Amino acid sequence: MTVTAAPASAPTRPARARAAAGGPRRGRRPVLLAAAGLVIALVFLAPYLIMIIGSLKPRAEILAVPPSYLPRHWQPDNYVTLWSTPETPLPLNLISTVVISVCATLLVLVVATPAAYYTARHRFPGRGAFLLVVLASQMLQPTVLAAGLFREFVAIGLNDTWLAMILVNAAFNLSFAVWIMHSFFAGIPVEIEEAATLDGATRLQTLGRVTLPLVWPGIVTAIVFTFVASWNEFAASLVILSTAANQPLSVALTKFVGQYDSAWQYVFAISVVAIVPVVVLFALIERRLVGGLTAGAVK
Amino acid sequence: MSTRARSRRSELWAAAPWLSGVLVLVAGVVVFPAGYMVWTSTRAISPFGVDRGGAGADNFRHVAALAGLPRVLLNTGVWVVGVVAVTVLVSLGLAQFLNKAFPGRRLVRLAVIVPWAASVVMTATVVYYGLDPFYGVVNRALVDIGWLDAPFGFTKRPVPAFGVAMGVAVFVSLPFTTYTLLAGLQAVPEDLLEAARIDGAGPVATYRRVVLPLLRPAIAVATLINVINVFNSLPILRTMTGSIPGYDADTTTTLIFKLIQVDRHVDTASALSVVNFALVLVITLVYVRVARPMREG
Numbered sequence: 053m054t055v056t057a058a059p060a061s062a063p064t065r066p067a068r069a070r071a072a073a074g075g076p077r078r079g080r081r082p083v084l085l086a087a088a089g090l091v092i093a094l095v096f097l098a099p100y101l102i103m104i105i106g107s108l109k110p111r112a113e114i115l116a117v118p119p120s121y122l123p124r125h126w127q128p129d130n131y132v133t134l135w136s137t138p139e140t141p142l143p144l145n146l147i148s149t150v151v152i153s154v155c156a157t158l159l160v161l162v163v164a165t166p167a168a169y170y171t172a173r174h175r176f177p178g179r180g181a182f183l184l185v186v187l188a189s190q191m192l193q194p195t196v197l198a199a200g201l202f203r204e205f206v207a208i209g210l211n212d213t214w215l216a217m218i219l220v221n222a223a224f225n226l227s228f229a230v231w232i233m234h235s236f237f238a239g240i241p242v243e244i245e246e247a248a249t250l251d252g253a254t255r256l257q258t259l260g261r262v263t264l265p266l267v268w269p270g271i272v273t274a275i276v277f278t279f280v281a282s283w284n285e286f287a288a289s290l291v292i293l294s295t296a297a298n299q300p301l302s303v304a305l306t307k308f309v310g311q312y313d314s315a316w317q318y319v320f321a322i323s324v325v326a327i328v329p330v331v332v333l334f335a336l337i338e339r340r341l342v343g344g345l346t347a348g349a350v351k
Numbered sequence: 352m353s354t355r356a357r358s359r360r361s362e363l364w365a366a367a368p369w370l371s372g373v374l375v376l377v378a379g380v381v382v383f384p385a386g387y388m389v390w391t392s393t394r395a396i397s398p399f400g401v402d403r404g405g406a407g408a409d410n411f412r413h414v415a416a417l418a419g420l421p422r423v424l425l426n427t428g429v430w431v432v433g434v435v436a437v438t439v440l441v442s443l444g445l446a447q448f449l450n451k452a453f454p455g456r457r458l459v460r461l462a463v464i465v466p467w468a469a470s471v472v473m474t475a476t477v478v479y480y481g482l483d484p485f486y487g488v489v490n491r492a493l494v495d496i497g498w499l500d501a502p503f504g505f506t507k508r509p510v511p512a513f514g515v516a517m518g519v520a521v522f523v524s525l526p527f528t529t530y531t532l533l534a535g536l537q538a539v540p541e542d543l544l545e546a547a548r549i550d551g552a553g554p555v556a557t558y559r560r561v562v563l564p565l566l567r568p569a570i571a572v573a574t575l576i577n578v579i580n581v582f583n584s585l586p587i588l589r590t591m592t593g594s595i596p597g598y599d600a601d602t603t604t605t606l607i608f609k610l611i612q613v614d615r616h617v618d619t620a621s622a623l624s625v626v627n628f629a630l631v632l633v634i635t636l637v638y639v640r641v642a643r644p645m646r647e648g
Contacts, residue, residue: 085453092448093462099477099522100465102488106480117485118502121492163372170369176362182370184639189381191576191635195583195604196628197381199611199621200388206400207387223380226373284470287585291611302470302586309476311594316480323473327465334468335461341530 100327107131107320114316130321137308137318144297145304149326152214152300153282156221160278163222164229165271169259171230172237183234190227194220194288202291212294220292221282229274236270237263269340276337280330301326385628391621398615410622419598419606426513427582427602434517435577438524439570445525446532447558467526475519475590482506482515506591509599516591516600520581527580528573535569536562568641575638579631603627 106114107130109123135142167186171179194201201220205211210219240263248258264271286302293299296307305322308315334341395406414420449460466474481489482505490502506512539562547557585604592600601609603623610620 082453085448085451086455088448089453089455089459092445093459096462096465096526099474099481100469102481103473103477106477106488115486118491119486119488121488159376163376166369167373170366174366176366177359178363178366182374185377186373187639188635189377191579191631191638192381192385193579193583195585196624196631197384197388199391199607199617199624200384200386201380202611203391203400203617203621204384204387219376219380223376226376230373280468284472286470286472287583287608290585290608302472305472305476306590309590314480319476319480323470323477327469327473330468331465334464338457338461338464341464341534 103320103323103327106316107324109317111315111317115314127317130317131325134318134321134325137315139315139318140299140304140307141297142301142304142322145299145301146325148214148293148298149283149300149302152217152221152285153279155214155218156225156282157275157279159218159222160225160229161271161275164226164274165233168230168233169237169263172234173242186227186230189224190231192224194224194285198288198291201288205292211292212298214298216292217285217289217300220288221278221285225278225281228277232274232277233267233270236267240266273337273340276333280333283326283330388621388628389625391618392625394618396616396618396621400617406618410618411626413616413619414623414626417598417606419601423598423601423603423606426600427604430513430517430520430602431578431582434520434524434581435574437517437521438528438577438581439574441521442525442528442532442573443566443570445529446536449529449533450536463526463529465526466523467530470586471523471584472586472590474523475516475587478515478519479506479591507595509592509595509597512592512595513588513600516587519587519591520584523587524577524581528577531573531576532566532569535566539565571641572638575634575641578634579638582627582631582634 105122108126108128109130110125110127113120113123113125167182171183201216202211205213205216210216244266245258245262248262249255253261283300284302285300289300289303293303296304301322305319305326308319308322392410393406393408395403395409397403417423445463449456449463478489481487484490484502484504484507487502490499490505493499494502503511505515543561543565544557547561552560582602583604584602585608588600588602588605589608593605598606598609604627607620607623607627610616610623
């Protein structure tokens with residue numbers, strides 16, 4: 053029951069059935085619910101609306117006392133001048149963020165997919181211990197090990213490198229990737245693979261043509277999660293990446309906030325640039341989030 | 352016996368290539384730094400990273416002697432318990448709401464995801480800006496709607512700043528928690544609710560006697576993962592209270608980063624990290640017992 057509860061198709065049916073039953077009879081209720089929903093949506097979006105509006109204010113206006121809600125002079129130019137400010141080499145920060153997140157995600161895929169597949173398909177001594185290690189490491193975060201990671205990378209000469217952060221992001225997102233893909237692999241009946249083998253497919257052909265397409269939703273979820281977590285990683289980058297050019301956007305952003313002088317319009321423009329792509333990625337897997345990231349955990 | 356041992360060994364060899372990547376990464380980037388951190392906590396390290404020899408338990412004594420420590424420990428307890436409790440309670444309501452059918456539900460659900468996807472530093476920074484007593488738009492809005500007589504310096508003194516930071520921590524924890532509980536709610540069989548209705552149970556009784564017990568595993572998992580996340584959270588407090596002098600608005604996690612970055616005391620920071628690490632391991636043991644996501648049926 054636990055692992056075979058395929059996260060893909062479980063949700064929405066009861067909700068729809070209920071909507072069909074209750075819809076026409078209680079005419080006003082959906083309207084009230086929708087109004088409440090609108091309020092909730094606005095609460096969750098409010099900080100990001102402030103961000104977008106602030107990113108379009110000229111410097112004098114964003115520091116004006118008292119502040120105005122909307123810009124008097126809209127200044128979309130901020131999104132252009134942003135890339136050549138003295139506080140931090142922002143184009144390089146964007147490149148760092150992209151390189152680190154993409155490489156960490158690829159590394160997680162290369163390493164986690166075979167482990168998830170094998171543990172779902174085979175029994176072997178130490179299997180339980182292996183899965184326990186994976187599960188336990190989900191609870192560890194770079195923050196609690198930052199002092200040790202910093203000392204390790206200094207000792208082996210990797211401090212202040214992209215590679216160090218690629219390794220950190222990959223290692224700390226592995227467990228989730230293994231876990232979610234494991235439950236997808238376990239949800240595919242062995243018979244399907246056996247049929248392919250009977251038809252003369254090799255093991256790799258079976259994996260590539262039959263199994264992987266079926267677990268694709270799990271793989272996409274793992275990709276999005278690892279990518280977004282790496283994209284937003286802050287604590288370890290703060291300690292390990294000391295050169296401005298190596299730092300990701302999350303750390304570079306803090307350079308614009310000073311004790312006496314802050315370039316908020318740039319802080320918010322960077323934030324918008326950094327947040328929009330990951331929100332789109334998350335929206336793509338929204339159904340899976342409801343369907344059960346915890347499909348295995350929450351029976 | 353010996354053939355069995357041999358077959359066990361051959362099974363291990365067959366599994367090794369498939370698992371080796373995970374094992375190497377976990378060993379190199381999780382287990383080794385953990386061990387190295389424990390070792391560092393017993394050494395005297397110069398501010399420039401030079402190992403000056405054994406220090407016994409001196410680093411732990413330095414941690415215990417830190418003037419702000421009692422306040423930091425109190426803050427840590429308030430931070431974790433307060434943020435997680437409020438997050439779970441609000442999420443229970445929110446999940447219940449998002450499980451109802453209404454027009455535009457998908458869009459509301461998408462809006463709720465945004466703080467989850469967005470970088471926590473960025474969310475904390477915009478709130479910090481909004482609450483500035485001089486140019487902050489949130490402060491102005493609070494005055495305009497009459498909740499405040501004059502702009503208030505929320506982020507200027509430790510206690511209100513810490514409170515506001517807790518609010519931000521709840522805000523960014525809500526999406527994950529709500530979605531986990533929502534998944535739990537959707538696993539509640541419709542005919543069970545139907546049966547409760549037929550038996551004459553009102554909505555409150557149905558929720559308390561039927562829904563809540565079935566949600567318990569989801570609540571447990573969401574709570575434990577939140578405890579870990581909130582305990583390890585650095586960016587919110589660093590952004591919102593980092594400029595306040597002293598340790599009055601610090602948790603053990605933010606104190607570790609101040610020790611590493613401001614004071615350059617990696618050895619003392621390691622000792623405090625070891626204490627944090629031990630706490631996390633205890634919580635992990637509880638999690639493994641409660642969750643066991645890979646338990647096979």
